[in-house]
Amino acid sequence: MLFAKKKKKIDGDKHYVSLANIVGETAILYKKEDLVSYDCDGFTIHKSMPKAVVFPKSTEEVAAAVKYCAENKIPFLARGAGTGLSGGAIPLNGEVIISLAKMKQLLSVDFENRQAVVQPGFVNLKLTNSIANKGYYYAPDPSSQYVCTIGGNVAENAGGAHCLKYGVTTNHILGLEVVLSNGEIIEISENGIPDAPGYDLLGLLTGSEGTLGIVTKITVRILKNPEGKQTVLAYFDKAEDGSHAVSDIISAGIVPAALEMMDKTAIEGVEAGTYPVGHPRDIEALLLIEVDGVAAGIDEQIEEILKVCKQRNVREVKVAESEEERGKWWANRKTGFGAMGAISPDYLVQDGVIPRSRLPKVLQNISEISKESGLRIANIFHAGDGNLHPLILFDSRIPGETEKAVKAGTACLKACADVGGSITGEHGVGIEKIEEMRFIFTDEELEAQTKIREVFNPENLLNKGKLFPTPSRCMDVKKVIKEAAAN
Amino acid sequence: MLELKEVMDNKILADKRFGNTGLSLISVKSEEEIADVLRSANEKGKTVSIVSGGTKRGYGGLKEEYDVVLSLAEYRGIVEHTVGDMTVTVRPGTTIAELQNFLRKHDQMVSLDPSWPEQATIGGVIAANESGPKRLKYGSARDLVIGLRVVYPDGSVIRTGGKVVKNVAGYDMNKLFIGAMGTLGAISEITLKLRPVPKDESLVLLSVKEEHVDELKTFAIKVQDSMVEPVTLELVNPTLSKQLWDREAYTLLMGFEDVPNAVQYQEEWVRAQKPKEAVMDVLPANEAMDFWNRFANIAPNSLTDNSENGEVKANLKIGSKNMQVMDVLKEADRFQRQYGVTLAAHGGLGHGLTNAYLTGSEDQIKAVVRELRDFVESKQGYAVLKHLPFYLREELNVWGKGQSYHFLFEGIKRKVDPNNSLNHQRFVGGI
Numbered sequence: 001m002l003f004a005k006k007k008k009k010i011d012g013d014k015h016y017v018s019l020a021n022i023v024g025e026t027a028i029l030y031k032k033e034d035l036v037s038y039d040c041d042g043f044t045i046h047k048s049m050p051k052a053v054v055f056p057k058s059t060e061e062v063a064a065a066v067k068y069c070a071e072n073k074i075p076f077l078a079r080g081a082g083t084g085l086s087g088g089a090i091p092l093n094g095e096v097i098i099s100l101a102k103m104k105q106l107l108s109v110d111f112e113n114r115q116a117v118v119q120p121g122f123v124n125l126k127l128t129n130s131i132a133n134k135g136y137y138y139a140p141d142p143s144s145q146y147v148c149t150i151g152g153n154v155a156e157n158a159g160g161a162h163c164l165k166y167g168v169t170t171n172h173i174l175g176l177e178v179v180l181s182n183g184e185i186i187e188i189s190e191n192g193i194p195d196a197p198g199y200d201l202l203g204l205l206t207g208s209e210g211t212l213g214i215v216t217k218i219t220v221r222i223l224k225n226p227e228g229k230q231t232v233l234a235y236f237d238k239a240e241d242g243s244h245a246v247s248d249i250i251s252a253g254i255v256p257a258a259l260e261m262m263d264k265t266a267i268e269g270v271e272a273g274t275y276p277v278g279h280p281r282d283i284e285a286l287l288l289i290e291v292d293g294v295a296a297g298i299d300e301q302i303e304e305i306l307k308v309c310k311q312r313n314v315r316e317v318k319v320a321e322s323e324e325e326r327g328k329w330w331a332n333r334k335t336g337f338g339a340m341g342a343i344s345p346d347y348l349v350q351d352g353v354i355p356r357s358r359l360p361k362v363l364q365n366i367s368e369i370s371k372e373s374g375l376r377i378a379n380i381f382h383a384g385d386g387n388l389h390p391l392i393l394f395d396s397r398i399p400g401e402t403e404k405a406v407k408a409g410t411a412c413l414k415a416c417a418d419v420g421g422s423i424t425g426e427h428g429v430g431i432e433k434i435e436e437m438r439f440i441f442t443d444e445e446l447e448a449q450t451k452i453r454e455v456f457n458p459e460n461l462l463n464k465g466k467l468f469p470t471p472s473r474c475m476d477v478k479k480v481i482k483e484a485a486a487n
Numbered sequence: 488m489l490e491l492k493e494v495m496d497n498k499i500l501a502d503k504r505f506g507n508t509g510l511s512l513i514s515v516k517s518e519e520e521i522a523d524v525l526r527s528a529n530e531k532g533k534t535v536s537i538v539s540g541g542t543k544r545g546y547g548g549l550k551e552e553y554d555v556v557l558s559l560a561e562y563r564g565i566v567e568h569t570v571g572d573m574t575v576t577v578r579p580g581t582t583i584a585e586l587q588n589f590l591r592k593h594d595q596m597v598s599l600d601p602s603w604p605e606q607a608t609i610g611g612v613i614a615a616n617e618s619g620p621k622r623l624k625y626g627s628a629r630d631l632v633i634g635l636r637v638v639y640p641d642g643s644v645i646r647t648g649g650k651v652v653k654n655v656a657g658y659d660m661n662k663l664f665i666g667a668m669g670t671l672g673a674i675s676e677i678t679l680k681l682r683p684v685p686k687d688e689s690l691v692l693l694s695v696k697e698e699h700v701d702e703l704k705t706f707a708i709k710v711q712d713s714m715v716e717p718v719t720l721e722l723v724n725p726t727l728s729k730q731l732w733d734r735e736a737y738t739l740l741m742g743f744e745d746v747p748n749a750v751q752y753q754e755e756w757v758r759a760q761k762p763k764e765a766v767m768d769v770l771p772a773n774e775a776m777d778f779w780n781r782f783a784n785i786a787p788n789s790l791t792d793n794s795e796n797g798e799v800k801a802n803l804k805i806g807s808k809n810m811q812v813m814d815v816l817k818e819a820d821r822f823q824r825q826y827g828v829t830l831a832a833h834g835g836l837g838h839g840l841t842n843a844y845l846t847g848s849e850d851q852i853k854a855v856v857r858e859l860r861d862f863v864e865s866k867q868g869y870a871v872l873k874h875l876p877f878y879l880r881e882e883l884n885v886w887g888k889g890q891s892y893h894f895l896f897e898g899i900k901r902k903v904d905p906n907n908s909l910n911h912q913r914f915v916g917g918i
Contacts, residue, residue, distance in 0.1 A: 110808075111711075111712070112708055112711075112809070112810050113808045113809045113810055113839075114711065114809065114837070134712075135712070156655065157655045157659065159653060159655075163653065167626070167630060168653060168655075170629075170659060170662075171626060171630050186891060186892040186895075187891075188890075188892070190867060191808055191867045191868075192808070193806045193807060193808060193839055193867070193868055193869070194627070194806060194838060194839055194840060195616060195627070195666070195804075195806055195840065196806065196869065196890070197869055197871055197886045197887060197889070197890070197915045198889075198890055198893070198896050198914075198915045198916075199663055199666075199667055199671075199895075199896050199899055200629060200662040200663065200665060200666060201892070201895065202662075203629055203659055203661075203662025203663075203665075204658060204659060204660075204662050204663055206659065207655050207658070207659045208658055208659075212658075224711065224712065224713075224714075226714070226716070227714030228714075247571045250571070250573060251570070251571060253594060253683035253684070253686060254683070255682065255683065293716060293745065293749065294714060294715070294716055294745060294749040294752060294753060295714070295752075296748045296749045296751070296752035296753075297745050297746040297748050297749025297752075299748075300746045300748060301746065353649075353651040353652075353653050353654055354651065355569060355572040355574070355650055355651055356571060356572050356573075357569060357571035357572050382653070385651075385652045385653045386572075386651055386652065386653070387653050420649065420650050420651070421649070421650075421651050422649050422651050422653075422654040422655075422656045423656050424654070424655050424656050425651070425653040425654060425655060426653065426655055427655075428655055429655075429656060429657065433656070437656060437657060440649065440656055441646075441656075441657065442646075444643055444645065445645050445646055445647075446657075448639070448645045448660065448903075449657050449658045449660060451902040451903070452658060452660070452663070452899065452902065453658075454902065455895060455898035455899050455902055456895070456898075467657060467658075468657070
């Protein structure tokens with residue numbers, strides 16, 4: 001796929017030659033057939049071709065490529081592993097994609113000060129694997145952690161199953177090296193020292209979906225593995241009982257490391273998938289609950305959880321008897337989205353957040369949306385922090401069904417927004433939810449955000465057309481999505 | 488503009504020692520009133536300083552007087568507490584103590600332990616990004632604030648974040664206002680995520696003589712590599728230890744908050760693993776809480792600082808790598824001896840922040856601040872003066888040497904407050 005090493009001429013556009021001079025001739029793709037796999041990310045409903053893809057190997061090369069694009073008014077964007085689910089890395093304007101896939105080193109680990117420094121292309125799970133021998137780990141654990149990159153995690157402020165207790169990416173970022181949209185390099189909290197005087201740019205950049213700068217080096221916090229860990233699986237005949245159990249566990253003063261829920265349709269999916277564990281098919285909800293911490297304190301909390309589940313009419317509740325059993329339960333959960341492929345030709349993942357106490361009502365609403373649309377909706381979600389993932393099952397071969405699925409997804413987000421929730425808890429806005437931003441923000445509030453973008457990205461060449469609705473832009477995107485849906 | 492009562496004869500206006508005062512003071516009781524004051528000031532080209540509890544008037548600021556002081560102290564109270572969601576929405580003038588006492592009835596808490604809970608308000612704590620030793624385990628304001636309402640200088644009201652604990656819709660605008668020292672807007676409502684009050688707690692104190700202080704560092708590293716999960720790993724210098732505990736020794740404060748079994752187990756672990764030179768004391772829950780209350784009132788502030796006859800009090804906040812806290816404290820003690828100041832200090836071995844409280848003559852304070860700042864800046868750290876009389880602030884440069892990317896701060900300020908009407912010159916680099 002990449003060019004041969006020997007001298008050869010780059011055809012076409014002069015920009016290809018100039019970019020090749022910056023990153024090297026073997027580190028650029030520009031032929032149509034090579035670019036096809038970069039026309040979308042994990043959000044596959046919309047596709048659009050980039051102008052080129054470059055693979056810089058250093059911060060300096062990133063900066064030089066950015067500077068070149070900026071000077072020549074060429075739109076550009078950064079890309080990690082391309083697992084994003086909201087289309088944040090999709091080139092809408094014929095961008096030059098700056099892939100950070102080759103910047104994938106673990107630069108240093110400092111156990112004494114509990115921090116590690118990685119390049120943006122370093123894969124999330126590899127960090128934990130690299131420090132596990134000393135009993136340390138990196139907390140944010142998105143389901144795609146075996147392939148997604150930490151740079152991408154920073155861009156999206158990625159979450160995961162264990163952020164109920166340990167927080168999301170932003171809570172673990174201590175320092176960033178950033179290439180600004182004009183090619184200038186800045187270092188924010190280079191040594192991971194907290195509370196650097198000035199506005200909290202670490203916090204602002206994390207989750208800015210690649211619209212404020214390109215992160216080229218990341219200092220993260222690493223944590224010691226908890227001494228004890230116990231996992232409980234509970235089956236409920238009624239979804240409502242499961243929802244109440246979630247609130248009761250939290251109200252009992254327990255802060256579980258994870259508190260996950262799946263509904264009946266989701267269970268059907270995961271049981272047909274690669275990692276079935278033999279969940280009963282006739283229950284309405286299951287909870288997967290994990291408690292960790294000092295071992296001496298775990299049993300007491302598990303007792304309490306079992307008590308709560310019983311009070312809420314649990315059909316069966318069990319504690320994992322081995323690490324192997326625990327691993328099986330988690331594999332079943334973490335591959336849940338993909339498992340929907342076993343029961344439906346296509347599925348659309350949504351990502352809304354609600355105040356936990358509104359769970360029963362919103363689940364009811366989602367079930368009504370399912371009935372109205374005639375599409376099945378499976379629910380797999382982080383119940384502890386109210387982060388829902390409705391999975392809308394559809395068949396794109398049936399004319400109009402994709403469109404229906406997109407519409408149902410929007411309706412689910414509206415249901416979340418209507419109870420004071422948010423339209424995304426961890427997947428980001430990207431292009432997918434641009435219009436839905438209006439569910440939760442006024443024009444004034446959106447403008448307050450775009451004004452901040454103007455400070456960092458005044459020409460709007462960096463990842464243009466993402467996150468914020470503008471009257472023309474959002475109509476374009478919606479039109480494109482609708483056209484894609486119609487095809 | 489509303490018929491707002493302007494107070495001319497007020498303690499805040501009368502006391503000029505810390506600057507950040509004004510020609511008149513307007514105390515507001517609603518968001519609309521905040522908006523009216525800011526809008527009107529902005530339109531008329533007037534400058535506004537924001538105050539609430541009044542503890543931080545010695546923190547930053549190169550203006551002795553603004554046109555108007557906007558007081559949020561009377562805009563207080565709980566707006567909404569959703570017990571099941573473990574979130575609370577609160578007005579800025581609510582004191583930390585009032586908020587915590589209210590939540591405690593529901594066995595919940597804001598896991599933030601800033602100084603002066605009885606006086607400091609949640610609005611001020613968020614605007615100044617205040618935290619205490621327990622941030623080791625529970626994080627700081629940026630980890631707890633999930634939503635804000637902010638009145639912009641032009642009077643518009645912006646909501647940031649929301650009322651859910653996980654949210655990535657748009658930019659994380661909450662972060663911009665936390666620690667911004669009121670230079671970007673007046674925070675009119677704050678939504679925080681809560682934690683359950685721990686079922687049990689205790690405080691283990693390990694004291695060593697100065698010559699054995701390195702043993703405590705070795706021990707702290709061992710703690711971090713172990714299964715023990717302390718909420719604090721705060722090292723206190725002998726001067727402060729004497730004030731707090733009547734024991735002139737380096738003392739490591741290890742708080743444990745968990746279910747009773749786990750608390751007890753961790754105490755026993757410390758007893759078995761501690762350096763043999765260390766004297767160990769354990770304070771049970773009640774005494775631990777008393778201790779932390781005392782601890783929260785040791786820093787000088789603009790309400791309580793009654794220095795006279797040329798005496799000056801200062802609070803230097805130092806940021807370093809976690810374990811460098813040990814070196815910072817040792818250097819601080821060296822300067823204490825060298826210059827003859829009184830210097831009480833504590834720093835978190837797990838979070839890298841040290842606070843030094845200095846009392847001495849003007850010349851002594853200047854010398855020690857410069858020495859300590861040079862030392863930490865040589866280690867890529869920083870030193871910020873959180874409390875200092877107005878007349879010394881410009882000379883000693885409250886915020887230190889600043890950042891290479893200061894132009895971004897200026898750009899943000901310009902977009903939000905183009906007329907520099909809000910808390911102008913209060914923050915880093917004269918923003």
